[in-house]
Amino acid sequence: MGEPDNRVSHPGEAPREAKAGLAAAHPVTPDPSLGETVWARIRGHKVVEWTLAYVAFGYALLHGVQMLRETFEWPLLVPRLTVFGLVLGAPVAVTLAWYHGHRARHRISGPELSILIVLLAVAGSVLWWISRHSHEHATAPTMAASSTAAPATAFNPPPHSVAVLPFVNMSGDASQDYFSDGLTEELLNSLSRINELQVAARTSSFSFQGEHPDIATVAHKLNVASVLEGSVRRSGHTIRVTAQLNNAVTGFHIWSQTYDRDLGDVLQLQAEIATAVTDALKVTLLGDLSAKIELGGTRNPAAFDAYLRGLKLARAPAADSASALASIAAYSEAVRLDPNYAIAFAGRGYTLGTYAGFFATGGAVRTTWDRALADAQRAIGIAPGLGDGHMVLGAVYLYGSFNFASANEELERAVALAPGNAVVLYEYARLAAYLGHIDAAVTAARRGATLDPLNLRTHRELGDMLLYARRYTEAVAAYQESITLDPEGALRDYAKRGVAYYLLGDLGAARASCETKPDQLLSQVCLALVLHKLGQPAEAKSALAKAIASAGEAPAYQCAEVYAQWADPPKALTWLETSLRTHDAGLPKLRVDPLLDPLRNEPRFQAVERELKFPQ
Secondary structure, X not given: OOOOOOOOOOOOOOOHHHHHHHHHHOOOOOOOOHHHHHHHHHHHOOHHHHHHHHHHHHHHHHHHHHHHHHHHOOOOHHHHHHHHHHHHHHHXXXXXXXXXXXXXOOOOOHHHHHHHHHHHHHHHHHHHHHHHHHXXXXXXXXXXHHHOOOOOOOOOOOOOEEEEOOOEEOXXXXXXXHHHHHHHHHHHHHHHOOOOOEEOOHXXXXXXXXXXXXXXXXXXXXXXXXXXXXXXXXXXXXXXXXXXXXXXXXXXXXXXXXXXXXXXXHHXXXXXXXXXXHHHOOOOOOOOHHHHHHOOOOOOHHXXXXXXXXXXHHOOOOOOHHHHHHHHHHHHHHHHHOOOOHHHHHHHHHHHHHHHHHXXXXXXXXXXXXXXXXXXXXXXXXXXXXXXXXXXXXXXXXXXXOOHHHHHHHHHHHHHHOOOOHHHHHHHHHHHHHOOOHXXXXXXXXXXXXXXXXXXXXXXXXXXXXHHOOOXXXXXXXXXXXXXXXXXXXXXXXXXXXXXXXXXXXXXHHHHHHXXXXXXXXXXXXXXXXXXXXXXXXXXXXXXXXHHHHHOOOOHHHHHHHHHHOOOHHHHHHHHHHHHHOOOOOHHHOOOOHHHHHHOOOHHHHHHHXXXXXXX
16 A cells, blocks of 8 residues: 555545646637637628628619719719618628628627627728719719810809709699799799899700709709709699709708699799798898789789790790780780789780781781880889880880880880899890990890800800900800700801801801801801802802892891992992881891991991981
8 A cells, every 4th residue: 555645635626637637638728819709700701701792882883873874864863862872781781791691609799799880880981982982983084074175163153043943843734834834934033033143044944844954964054053943733723832942062952842822822922932042042132022023913813824825925936926926815815804914014015026026017017016015115104113114115116116215215224123134134235236335235245145054045146246346256156155055946146157257257167157057048148248258259149149039128138238248339228228118127236237337438328327316
């Protein structure tokens, strides 16, 4: 037997030899760190692969949406919503990845959850950066293209500028389009009476009708800081109007409101919306806004409806004798229902003037001008502060009777009352030029083109003013802008551009421009000028003969221009005297027309000038 064992074992403790045996059988390794555990589980659940796949998917989706947006002219809101959806979807995708792994055995711990949240935030931030980068990349070609012409400048429209897009007809009846269009135009006119606002003119704003453009596109084309849009739903004598004002720079909504009104409350509705717009834009108003808005209007629902029908017909794209007469009839119904409807009298007077100048023949010409004069005077008698009334009266004095002094008085008053009305500026610019106030004419025409940048007429009129100012290079550019806006609609502008090139001495460009629309009367006159200068008198005479054969004495004034340039004063003066006898619409520009310069010292020319009684 050996010595007794004196080592003591504590209860529950294995003998030391047993511990040593166990240690030898199972070596001890250090506990892994928390970070290593979480990372291992993340890799095991393929979270990294899922996240990278989601980022790649988001990047491809954004590029696809951007290409589709450019192809189909979707609004800017579509890619913005796509980015928003992808950012919100990132946490969902990563969470699904975590729980999808087949090796998940227990619920995630608190520290692991914190790290997962951080990873999700990083993934969302990366996705947001990609969306911003893809947007910049998508717009880079446009920026690069524009930089070749001029350095890129930040969009900086006037702060209190607004465009009113055509309100959408929600009545479910296309025959009610005239009502939603007319109500939009009346609202636009109401806003344009606020001198503290710059309101894009009707023609430019309505050029977007049916296109569903995004706010940024509208704003850049019209150079406005805000855009008003909405809808109209009509049911009998009640209407629901929804209006929404958007910040064109940020793309965010500024204000929106829905109105339910009786048709008799339309004037009040216009005033309420105008007030809300000015408040939202933080415009400090001078004077009583409601009084400005309601001036010359009506509270008779039937009269208002008839007026809107007349307005729609007057705006017909293919204006002809029938549409003018139908418009006059609708306006007549409006003033019959409300004899104090000044705006309707002004509208009928302007349309009567158009009919007298373009469609009436024989004794009807004088009769129609007299009716237009009576309507304009009636409008002013009812509402002396109505700028449209003074504008119509000035135009009737100018074209109906060549009463330059009275026309000047009325148009100056119209500009003072309605400085933001593009049509008023157009009429004023022409008269200012005819009276020799060339700088004022060019300034007014440029202002009109600013308010109505997508209307070919405003650029044509600016071109005319620059031509009268002998600034031919600038005139060519203005006519070119008109042609660019509407190559098929700007029929007269090819000839006008040709005359500007002719006066510049660029006969090759002049001939090419005149020959673009060879069947147009003005193009034939233009060719007569250019071909003669090119040493082709027979061809020039043929072109002029063609114009005379198609229109008789109608182009008498243009014939005087041609013979003046052909150095044939006797024939030129004979045609000029014919134009005086026929009350030719070209006569008011006699004093500033560069084509008539060779005749200015002729006694017969001076006699015609005296007969026109220009103010001294």
